[in-house]
Amino acid sequence: MLIYVDEVRALRFDDGSPVTAASGIAPLGAGWLVAQDDATVAAWLHEDSVTPVRVLPPVAGLDRFTEAAGTKRLKPDLEVACPAEVDGEPAVLLLGSGSTDRRMRGALVRLVDGQPQVQVTGLGPLYAHVAARLGLPMDQLNLEGASRHGDLVRWFNRGNLAAGVSSASVDVPLQELVPVVLGRTDAASVSVGSPRVYDLGEVDGVGLAVTDAVTLPDGRVLLSAAAEDSPNAVDDGPVVATALALVDGEEVLAVAPIPEVDGHVHKVEGLALREVRDGHVHLLAVVDDDDPDTPSAAIDLRVELPRSFPR
Template sequence: MAYVPRDGRRMRRRAGGHRSPVRVTVDGVAALRFDDGTPVRAASGIAPLGDGWLVAQDDATHAAWRRPGSVTRVRVLPPVEGHDTFAAAAGTKHLKPDLEVACPAEVDGAPAVLLLGSGSTARRVRGVLVRLEDGRPVSVAADLGALYERVGAVLGVPADQRNLEGGSRLGDTVRWYQRGNLAAGVPSASVEVPLADLVDAVLGRTGPRAVPVTRPCRHELGEVDGVGLAVTDAVALPDGRELLSAAAEDTPNAVDDGPVVATALALVDGPDVLAVARIPEVGGRVHKVEGLALREVRGAEVHLLAVVDDDDPDTPSAELALRAVLD
C-alpha cells in the first residue's frame, strides 16, 4: 500500500488491516531563543512545567523553560569536563548527556518533569527530575545505567544500537520508545515502565535494577524514499491511543546524524499502527520533530506542541503548533 504526498516523496506502508486517516496541519512556527538572544539548541523533548513548558536540549546541560513572554535556562545536570554545551565541530559531541525524553511526572504529589537520556552511549543513561520549589525549578539526577541495560535486553537491542528517544505517559505508566534504524535492522519498539518506580530510581529511593520493564512491542511505521520512519517521541490521547512523531533519517547508527527526508505522525493503539500522515514541510524544509506535547483535544482535533532538532547548534530550534484531525 502506498501513497504519494504533495511533494512527490513516496511513503510506503505494509498492506493489510484498517487504517484510520489522519490529517496534519502546521498552524504556527516560532524560533526558540533564550531571553539573552542565544538559540535554544537541539530541542528534543517538551513537557508542561508550571505556567509554561520545559524543553530538553540534547546537547546541553540545561533545559529551556518556555513561559509567556520568556525563555530561561534551567540547569538539569552539572558541567561535563567543564562543558555545558557540546558539538561535533568542537570535538565534544561524545560528552553530551543526550536528554531525549521529557515526560510529565509527580514527586510526592507535586507536578514535575522526567527527563531521560537516549542510552546510546554509556554517558547517556541519566535520568533527571525537574520540579518547582517556591516557583523556581530545581533538579535532581541519577545514573540509570542498569535500567537501560534491562530495557535493551527486553527489546533485544544491542548496546551499540540502543536509542531511547521517546516516551509517553499513560496513567501510572511510561511507554518508553526505542528509535529504530531499518538500515541497521533495528525496528522501532517500546516497553512499559511504572512511572513511580522511575521517579524513585532518579530520587535514589530504589535501585535502577528494581524497576520493572514489561510489555515489549514493535512499531512498523513504513518508509519514505527507502528510508525507514523511526519513532522520535510520543503522547498519549485520552482514549488510550497514542500519537507518535517519526523521522526518516538516513543514518547508519544511533549516534551519527544524517539527512532527514521526511517526518510524520503515526496514530497507534498498542502495537497496531492505525495511520501514518506526513508532517507538512514549512518553507520548503523538513523539520525533524523530536519532542511532542499534548495541548488539548477538541472532538476529532488534537492540538500539539512539537519541538525540532535541526542538528545545528547555531540554528534556533523551532516550535511547531500542530493540529491532527483523527477521522
C-alpha cells in the same frame, strides 16, 4: 489523518542565544520544559520568557556540545521529557537516550517556591534491562521518546531499519522509576514490561523511526517519526521526511507526513498535547534540526484524525 502547521516560532533564551537540539517537551508549571540533547541545561518556556534550567553539571567545563568542536561524544543526550509526579506534585522526567554510557541518566524537575529544582541519578542497570527486554545490544539502544499512560511510562526506542532495528517500546512503572531518580531505591529494581514493535513504513527507501510520543485521552498514541538516513544510533544523517502516526497498542492505524515549512523538513523530536477540541488534536512540537547555529522551532500542529477511527 490530516496534519496542519498553524504556527512556527524560533526558540531563543531571553539573552538572545538559541535553544538548540530541542528533543523533548513537557508541561512545567504554567509553561513548558524543553530538553536540549546537546546541552546540560533545559529551556523553560513561561510567561513570555525562555530561561535556562541547569539539569546536569558541566562536562569537561562545557555546557554545550557539537560535532564540529569534537565534543559531541561528551553530550548527555537528554531525549525524553515526560510528565511525572514527585510526592504528589507535578514534575517533568528527563531521560537520556542510552546510546552511550554517558547518556544513561535521569532527572526530575519540579517547582519549589516557583523555581525549578532538579534531582539526577545514573540509571545504567535500568538501560541494560531495557536493552535486554528489547533484544538489543547496548550499541543499538537509542531511547528517544516517551508517553505517559496512567502509572506507566511507555519508553520508545527509535530503531533504525537500515541496521535491522525496528522502532519499539517498553512500559516502566513510574512508582518504581521516580524513587530511583530521587536516590531512594536502586536502578536495578525497576521492572520493565514486554516490548511492543511498530512498523511505520519508509519514505524514499529510508525507514520512519519514532522520535517521540504523546497519549490521547482515549488511550491511543500519536508518534512523531523521522526518516533519517543514519548508519547507527549515534551519528546524524539527512532527514528525508517526518510524519505522525496514530497507533493503538502495536497496531498502526494511520501515518501522515508533517508538512514542510518553506521547503524545509523539520525533524520533530518532542511532542506535547495541548487539547483535543472540535475533532482536532492540538499539539505543541519542538524541532531538532541537528544544526548548533539554528534556533530550534516550536510548532503548533493540528491533527484531524481519520473519521473511520472516531473513538
